[in-house]
Amino acid sequence: MGGWFSSQPLTESENSRVKIIHSLARWQLDFNEFKESQTLVVIDFSATWCGPCRFMEPILDAMSNEYTDVEFIKIDVDELSDVAKDLNVQAMPTFVLLKKGKEVDRVIGAKKDELQNKIREHRA
Amino acid sequence: MAFSGFEGFEKRLEFHFLNDDPNPTINHQLGLRKLEFESIQQILQAVQCTVVSAVGNSYFDAYVLSESSLFVYPTKIIIKTCGTTQLLKSIIPLIYFSNNHLNLTLSSVSYTRGSFIFPNSQPFPHSSFNEEVSYLENTIPSNLCYKKASIMPSKSSSHSWHVFTATQNPHHDHDHIPYELPYTMEICMTELDPVLAGKFFRKPGDEKSGHSAGKEMTELTGINKINKEAFICDFAFDPCGYSMNGMDGGLYSTIHVTPEDGYSYASFECVGSVNNDDDDAIVHVLRKVVQIFRPGTMSVSITTCSEYNNEVWRKVASALEPLGLKCRSCAMDQFPALGSVVFQTFTPLRRKNASK
Numbered sequence: 001m002g003g004w005f006s007s008q009p010l011t012e013s014e015n016s017r018v019k020i021i022h023s024l025a026r027w028q029l030d031f032n033e034f035k036e037s038q039t040l041v042v043i044d045f046s047a048t049w050c051g052p053c054r055f056m057e058p059i060l061d062a063m064s065n066e067y068t069d070v071e072f073i074k075i076d077v078d079e080l081s082d083v084a085k086d087l088n089v090q091a092m093p094t095f096v097l098l099k100k101g102k103e104v105d106r107v108i109g110a111k112k113d114e115l116q117n118k119i120r121e122h123r124a
Numbered sequence: 125m126a127f128s129g130f131e132g133f134e135k136r137l138e139f140h141f142l143n144d145d146p147n148p149t150i151n152h153q154l155g156l157r158k159l160e161f162e163s164i165q166q167i168l169q170a171v172q173c174t175v176v177s178a179v180g181n182s183y184f185d186a187y188v189l190s191e192s193s194l195f196v197y198p199t200k201i202i203i204k205t206c207g208t209t210q211l212l213k214s215i216i217p218l219i220y221f222s223n224n225h226l227n228l229t230l231s232s233v234s235y236t237r238g239s240f241i242f243p244n245s246q247p248f249p250h251s252s253f254n255e256e257v258s259y260l261e262n263t264i265p266s267n268l269c270y271k272k273a274s275i276m277p278s279k280s281s282s283h284s285w286h287v288f289t290a291t292q293n294p295h296h297d298h299d300h301i302p303y304e305l306p307y308t309m310e311i312c313m314t315e316l317d318p319v320l321a322g323k324f325f326r327k328p329g330d331e332k333s334g335h336s337a338g339k340e341m342t343e344l345t346g347i348n349k350i351n352k353e354a355f356i357c358d359f360a361f362d363p364c365g366y367s368m369n370g371m372d373g374g375l376y377s378t379i380h381v382t383p384e385d386g387y388s389y390a391s392f393e394c395v396g397s398v399n400n401d402d403d404d405a406i407v408h409v410l411r412k413v414v415q416i417f418r419p420g421t422m423s424v425s426i427t428t429c430s431e432y433n434n435e436v437w438r439k440v441a442s443a444l445e446p447l448g449l450k451c452r453s454c455a456m457d458q459f460p461a462l463g464s465v466v467f468q469t470f471t472p473l474r475r476k477n478a479s480k
Contacts, residue, residue: 051180055175090355091180109357111335113334114335
């Protein structure tokens with residue numbers, strides 16, 4: 001994955017429903033909630049040193065405002081490297097789609113149309 | 125009025141920067157990867173192309189563009205664009221952002237391309253190699269004072285390899301691990317087998333995204349078998365056309381296809397290094413590429429250090445001969461900071477009609 005540390009932590013932007021998880025404890029709590037719910041969860045695994053992740057940021061923010069029945073989470077792969085490793089994240093950005101705690105799909109790369117299609121497909 | 129189809133032949137720029145801060149901060153180690161996306165967009169706007177797909181790993185970022193590819197490493201950027209893009213116009217904004225925002229100094233730049241199928245359709249400053257070289261000499265910083273421009277010939281006047289390099293240090297010192305011989309291989313193919321080229325057309329009425337149609341093409345054509353270790357970021361254009369970037373650790377590869385009959389074109393480019401017996405990688409790649417495209421003409425241009433250039437042309441020719449492709453020309457030249465460039469052209473052994 002590379003030993004670079006994020007130069008500053010990811011910050012939430014004003015107009016976005018994307019929730020950033022910074023700690024393992026928070027992740028574990030949230031993940032337990034996901035297992036109980038029918039809501040589609042989209043997790044964006046990003047790195048501050050990855051250009052394509054910055055390219056997708058505003059796109060993901062906009063999607064979070066459009067698909068209000070979907071939960072959007074962002075995880076920094078350096079902050080929560082174990083979670084990234086567990087979910088086998090190797091290239092960034094990787095979007096993992098979960099339902100009831102199980103992975104139903106994933107999109108690897110900054111692929112706006114692809115991500116949009118998959119969110120529409122799985123949100124029902 | 126002469127017909128002009130889409131120009132598949134790409135223009136390619138490679139920039140190397142010095143990261144010579146004595147106390148590098150973490151940010152400084154990231155170098156060019158810290159470029160703001162808005163800066164990248166401005167650079168691409170100057171060239172008239174946009175980002176269609178992108179992915180990054182711990183070594184570099186790879187962007188699939190509307191007209192080819194962009195690779196961003198900490199101290200190296202490679203931009204390759206086709207059609208009628210004005211690639212050289214990326215130089216000024218790139219130098220501006222890297223100097224002013226990132227404190228990086230340009231240490232060398234190289235520009236390469238084949239011969240355009242439709243040279244009269246190219247805009248300024250690409251209407252001739254002379255014009256390109258003038259533009260380059262006027263825009264690159266004056267510290268890059270060791271320069272060379274050359275047109276490497278083949279037996280056909282319509283198939284040459286154009287090279288311009290400029291550096292502040294003429295010795296080949298791009299950072300590479302000792303004992304490994306790095307190479308860059310650029311393959312250009314025209315007159316693709318029409319049935320094979322047909323696989324790069326979208327099916328009418330399919331509602332897939334360009335990304336998933338691209339993935340289908342990658343698997344259908346066997347492109348995913350060229351390097352099984354590589355992660356592939358692909359895209360299928362509407363109604364036809366295909367691009368992909370491959371990532372294998374710090375090594376990139378890239379393929380671009382213009383499948384239309386009459387001006388069909390495909391390119392394959394990759395970097396690698398020749399350790400002891402790893403020459404098989406070049407042979408394997410060449411064979412797979414020919415299998416996928418069955419081109420009527422093929423040129424192979426390899427940039428490497430001088431110690432290897434004698435072996436490399438033999439390796440390429442011996443890989444292609446059993447596939448019925450005969451080497452028609454071989455030219456070699458040395459360039460400051462690049463090392464050696466070997467340029468070979470191939471056509472099938474038995475041609476039904478000699479064209480062009």
